[in-house]
Amino acid sequence: MKEPIYTLRLNRFEYGAIFNSLNDKRNELIANEQDTELVDNALLKVIEAKERCKSRDRSEGR
Template sequence: MRDEKSYIALDDFEHRIVVDCMNEMRNNLIANGKYTDAVDEVLLKIIDAKQKKFKVIYKEA
């Protein structure tokens, strides 16, 4: 079965918010004595994600 990949466009502010939220979720899991493996993997993917520049073209309908 092939893994499906998803892409999302975030600016610097949005990227920081996502990282902060994931880190807060990880801290809550640690405080509750639960496993953080899944959150750790996603957090590393977000932090290590490459930045790609692209143009957005708006067209009137």
């Protein structure tokens, strides 16, 4: 069974908040000499996320 994939629609400020929160958590884990792998992977996914422009409303132009 495949794991589900979740898509979030975030504005610039929400994206920044998630990025900064993950980075702060990573720094906290490093300071406490704990494993950062899970946070690293999530942070990489946020960094590599593709930016898309808002798509047209499906009812537009009909």
